[in-house]
Amino acid sequence: MAERVLALRVNGETHRVLTSDHRTLLEVLREDLALTGTKHGCDVGECGACTVLLDGRPVLACLVLVSQVATGSVTTIEGLVEGGKPHELQSAFAELGAAQCGYCTPGMILSASALLDEVAQPDTDEIKAALTGNLCRCTGYNKIIEAVELAADRGQL
Amino acid sequence: MSAGNHTVVGRRLPRVDALQQTTGQTQFADDLNPPGALVGRQLRSTHAHAAITSIDTVEAAALPGVKAVITGADLPITYGILPVSQDEHALALHRVRHVGEPVAAVAAIDAETAERALALIHVKYEPLTEVVTLDQALDPDRPLIHGEGDGQNVHRTAALEFGDVAEGFAAAGHVREDVYFFGGNTHAALETHAAVASCSPEGKVTLWSATQVPHYVHRALAKVLDIPAGRIRVIATPNGGGFGGKTDPFSHELVAAKLAMITGRPVKFNLSREDVFYAHRGRHPVLMWVKTGFESDGRITAMHFKSFLDGGAFGSYGTASLYYTGALQTSTYRIPNYCFEGMRVFTNKPACGPKRGHGTPQARFAIESQLDKAAADLGIDPVAIRVRNAVEPFSTTVNHLRITSCALNECIDAVVEQSGFHQKHGQLPEGRGVGLALGCYMSGAGLPIYFNKMPQSEVQLKVDRGGGVTVYSGATDIGQGSTSMLATVVAECLGLEPAELTMITADTDLTPVDLGSYSSRVTFMAGNAALEAATKVRTRLVEAVAAKLEAAVEDLEVANGRVGVLGDPESGVSWTEAVVLATAATGPLVESGSYTAPKLAGPYKGAGVGISPAYSYSACVVELEVDADTGMVDVDRVWIAHDIGKALNPLLCEGQVEGGVYMGLGEVLFEEQAFRDGLHRGPSLLDYKIPTSLETPTVHTTLIESDDPEGPYGAKEVGQGPLLPVIPAVANAIHDALGVHIDEVPITPDKIVAAMRDAARGGSGRVGPKGVPDFDFGELIRVEPPEGFVAP
Numbered sequence: 001m002a003e004r005v006l007a008l009r010v011n012g013e014t015h016r017v018l019t020s021d022h023r024t025l026l027e028v029l030r031e032d033l034a035l036t037g038t039k040h041g042c043d044v045g046e047c048g049a050c051t052v053l054l055d056g057r058p059v060l061a062c063l064v065l066v067s068q069v070a071t072g073s074v075t076t077i078e079g080l081v082e083g084g085k086p087h088e089l090q091s092a093f094a095e096l097g098a099a100q101c102g103y104c105t106p107g108m109i110l111s112a113s114a115l116l117d118e119v120a121q122p123d124t125d126e127i128k129a130a131l132t133g134n135l136c137r138c139t140g141y142n143k144i145i146e147a148v149e150l151a152a153d154r155g156q157l
Numbered sequence: 158m159s160a161g162n163h164t165v166v167g168r169r170l171p172r173v174d175a176l177q178q179t180t181g182q183t184q185f186a187d188d189l190n191p192p193g194a195l196v197g198r199q200l201r202s203t204h205a206h207a208a209i210t211s212i213d214t215v216e217a218a219a220l221p222g223v224k225a226v227i228t229g230a231d232l233p234i235t236y237g238i239l240p241v242s243q244d245e246h247a248l249a250l251h252r253v254r255h256v257g258e259p260v261a262a263v264a265a266i267d268a269e270t271a272e273r274a275l276a277l278i279h280v281k282y283e284p285l286t287e288v289v290t291l292d293q294a295l296d297p298d299r300p301l302i303h304g305e306g307d308g309q310n311v312h313r314t315a316a317l318e319f320g321d322v323a324e325g326f327a328a329a330g331h332v333r334e335d336v337y338f339f340g341g342n343t344h345a346a347l348e349t350h351a352a353v354a355s356c357s358p359e360g361k362v363t364l365w366s367a368t369q370v371p372h373y374v375h376r377a378l379a380k381v382l383d384i385p386a387g388r389i390r391v392i393a394t395p396n397g398g399g400f401g402g403k404t405d406p407f408s409h410e411l412v413a414a415k416l417a418m419i420t421g422r423p424v425k426f427n428l429s430r431e432d433v434f435y436a437h438r439g440r441h442p443v444l445m446w447v448k449t450g451f452e453s454d455g456r457i458t459a460m461h462f463k464s465f466l467d468g469g470a471f472g473s474y475g476t477a478s479l480y481y482t483g484a485l486q487t488s489t490y491r492i493p494n495y496c497f498e499g500m501r502v503f504t505n506k507p508a509c510g511p512k513r514g515h516g517t518p519q520a521r522f523a524i525e526s527q528l529d530k531a532a533a534d535l536g537i538d539p540v541a542i543r544v545r546n547a548v549e550p551f552s553t554t555v556n557h558l559r560i561t562s563c564a565l566n567e568c569i570d571a572v573v574e575q576s577g578f579h580q581k582h583g584q585l586p587e588g589r590g591v592g593l594a595l596g597c598y599m600s601g602a603g604l605p606i607y608f609n610k611m612p613q614s615e616v617q618l619k620v621d622r623g624g625g626v627t628v629y630s631g632a633t634d635i636g637q638g639s640t641s642m643l644a645t646v647v648a649e650c651l652g653l654e655p656a657e658l659t660m661i662t663a664d665t666d667l668t669p670v671d672l673g674s675y676s677s678r679v680t681f682m683a684g685n686a687a688l689e690a691a692t693k694v695r696t697r698l699v700e701a702v703a704a705k706l707e708a709a710v711e712d713l714e715v716a717n718g719r720v721g722v723l724g725d726p727e728s729g730v731s732w733t734e735a736v737v738l739a740t741a742a743t744g745p746l747v748e749s750g751s752y753t754a755p756k757l758a759g760p761y762k763g764a765g766v767g768i769s770p771a772y773s774y775s776a777c778v779v780e781l782e783v784d785a786d787t788g789m790v791d792v793d794r795v796w797i798a799h800d801i802g803k804a805l806n807p808l809l810c811e812g813q814v815e816g817g818v819y820m821g822l823g824e825v826l827f828e829e830q831a832f833r834d835g836l837h838r839g840p841s842l843l844d845y846k847i848p849t850s851l852e853t854p855t856v857h858t859t860l861i862e863s864d865d866p867e868g869p870y871g872a873k874e875v876g877q878g879p880l881l882p883v884i885p886a887v888a889n890a891i892h893d894a895l896g897v898h899i900d901e902v903p904i905t906p907d908k909i910v911a912a913m914r915d916a917a918r919g920g921s922g923r924v925g926p927k928g929v930p931d932f933d934f935g936e937l938i939r940v941e942p943p944e945g946f947v948a949p
């Protein structure tokens with residue numbers, strides 16, 4: 001398989017990676033860029049653990065080929081931290097116990113952040129709908145929903 | 158200790174590592190990438206039952222980039238989590254026993270090469286007759302899965318009688334016999350199993366693994382690799398969910414270590430989602446028969462319970478699972494005469510093992526469903542029949558379980574009142590119903606898995622000269638928050654904040670042994686060990702400061718980062734000064750604590766299962782709506798009360814309750830590890846559906862504090878118990894909604910529709926198993942009730 005150099009825009013920085021076109025964004029993020037905050041629970045688009053933002057919209061990194069993002073801008077969980085300060089969602093998830101094992105958490109937070117970018121004060125049903133592609137096996141989702149609500153409220157201040 | 162005095166216990170604090178989790182910094186096993194690491198892959202059996210006649214690895218080994226290929230012959234020593242079931246090979250030797258069983262393994266420079274190499278391994282199989290169902294396992298003309306020739310594939314039997322059930326039934330005014338089936342299901346932790354192994358030039362093997370039981374993995378590695386345990390280090394990485402699914406030593410762990418020894422390079426395995434369905438060790442499918450005698454007021458006079466477990470291909474925890482199906486009936490209800498007969502068979506499917514509640518949810522479903530039927534027969538309401546039989550605090554059960562703190566009645570009151578159960582039961586419109594059920598679980602298995610007299614948990618504390626406290630514990634955080642629990646206990650005792658402590662956990666080189674995160678044992682056992690170590694440190698600090706202040710030791714307190722006279726914080730010295738004083742006075746400030754459960758086992762074989770230093774209790778009411786035409790169930794609200802002894806951190810405890818409710822709902826409504834012959838019907842998260850955010854009902858959680866006399870600060874377990882009542886509460890609510898009995902889990906829409914049709918045709922409106930096999934459980938062991946046991 002032919003390899004080529006791609007310039008990937010990730011978390012506001014440009015990374016040059018030598019890679020073949022058929023590798024997934026998930027593989028390149030985790031293996032080449034050491035951004036292991038992006039998790040994987042199935043590698044085939046069933047669990048949502050690998051959710052990242054592509055130009056602000058949530059995508060499943062396991063289903064995106066790295067060649068497809070050559071022109072886009074990717075945000076991972078590491079990129080939500082700004083100037084050493086966690087994002088409102090990251091703080092709210094921590095405070096309210098929305099992460100138990102924490103494995104679904106990065107994907108969950110990125111899906112939630114895409115929602116909050118679109119709807120500043122979503123209601124419970126909108127939150128549930130936005131997170132339905134992100135499976136969590138630990139929490140039963142209620143604390144996650146509360147954390148999104150808390151972050152939304154704080155975002156309004 | 159009175160609740161009011163705590164500074165840390167009882168506060169809703171985040172996990173100590175919460176921000177690491179939410180910012181993506183937590184390092185799970187698959188996030189570790191040591192330089193030069195090779196990628197490991199396993200070749201898995203395509204047959205459910207077959208003899209391996211040859212394996213040719215020559216081509217695979219010759220592929221450029223392949224560094225090693227191994228087969229069963231390279232790791233011939235058997236292992237298994239229980240000493241009585243050493244029946245697994247790291248890679249199948251001579252025979253495969255289920256589809257997906259690892260047969261060979263490779264280590265290669267990258268995943269693609271490793272996968273190409275697997276395709277070049279040529280295995281010749283000679284298929285054997287499959288044994289897939291309970292009936293097939295009992296067929297004497299099928300081949301033995303373990304052993305040669307034909308015969309019944311019975312792994313284990315149990316037959317115990319406590320008191321005299323015949324007498325009990327004779328005294329009963331009403332006797333019911335019911336049959337239930339609980340389909341198997343799996344943990345489906347979001348993180349798939351992963352492990353990284355390395356081997357130093359000196360021959361020291363290190364394994365990082367997503368395991369709940371680093372200590373047992375350590376032992377299995379020493380056995381199978383045939384090297385001294387001292388040359389092996391096991392580090393449990395934070396588990397991305399466990400639920401019992403990472404509680405056995407697994408093939409990929411042993412194979413990774415072997416491949417690292419052969420290649421001299423780190424080797425990483427990450428199971429695919431499909432592989433995890435084959436690794437399994439999930440909930441056993443259990444067929445159950447239960448006969449219970451009642452007096453006219455609902456009091457139980459006797460119970461006879463039979464269970465038939467479909468264990469899959471290996472022993473795993475199965476012997477314990479079997480006994481667990483019969484052990485905890487008596488810890489919720491006072492049953493004066495009790496008989497338990499059970500058996501477990503081998504089948505050609507992935508091995509079953511422990512999943513949240515280990516062997517008890519199946520029985521719980523059966524007896525709680527039957528209680529509702531009996532209450533209806535007797536014209537008593539479901540609350541009254543339970544209250545009438547509820548076990549009492551500080552009592553002993555007929556099968557010799559020691560009950561200490563128990564707030565079962567308070568749990569019932571809480572959910573009945575909050576849900577308005579009495580106003581709703583039998584009174585909601587058609588298609589809407591409420592159901593009640595209870596549960597009980599152990600705060601840790603009373604005995605270790607292998608016989609020994611050493612402590613079940615040890616904790617060490619080190620206080621450095623700058624005042625920093627480091628806690629060393631073998632306890633493994635699987636998401637349940639064990640590390641935060643330890644920090645809470647130590648911080649409370651030393652007057653510090655949990656976030657100030659440094660936590661070193663689950664590393665066999667650095668931390669003392671804790672047996673592992675299973676049986677809901679960590680808070681009780683590691684928590685008590687931590688409290689003992691912290692208390693020793695505290696005593697030394699207080700003595701040193703008392704000497705300086707010329708005050709009496711009893712007049713001093715350690716709180717808010719100071720050690721001083723009670724009620725006068727300014728009087729004393731800062732934490733750091735106290736540490737310096739103590740170190741100067743008595744040397745390095747290093748202490749250890751340990752926990753060993755009291756001797757609790759009754760005088761009979763099998764008494765080791767079910768005993769625990771304390772039991773948690775739960776009660777649950779579910780309100781739901783069922784569409785009578787489609788059978789679709791919509792769970793609207795769940796009220797659950799859990800007797801936790803003491804909520805060390807209510808935020809994290811609630812999380813465990815909510816997670817247990819969620820997992821119970823998935824099990825009762827749609828999850829099933831189902832097979833077509835020996836083939837898994839859908840080893841993926843697309844086919845094996847688990848609840849999403851859309852299926853999440855509102856959960857009202859009440860934590861009830863019964864202040865256990867032996868728990869750390871009075872605490873008991875919360876990780877498993879709350880799942881138990883959820884499943885039968887749903888079944889009972891469906892009956893309340895539609896009048897049909899679905900005596901089989903999962904309660905899928907097709908079963909509800911079938912029951913409705915049956916009822917419409919004038920049938921009983923019941924869907925469930927028709928009967929149980931006629932089976933000889935062997936000689937019944939008759940056990941006298943404990944001395945002083947009084948029948949209620």
Ligand code: FES
Binds near residue numbers: 049050051061
């Ligand atoms: S890893 Fe599961 S959806 Fe991508």
Ligand code: FES
Binds near residue numbers: 098102136
């Ligand atoms: S917190 Fe464990 S999967 Fe969501």
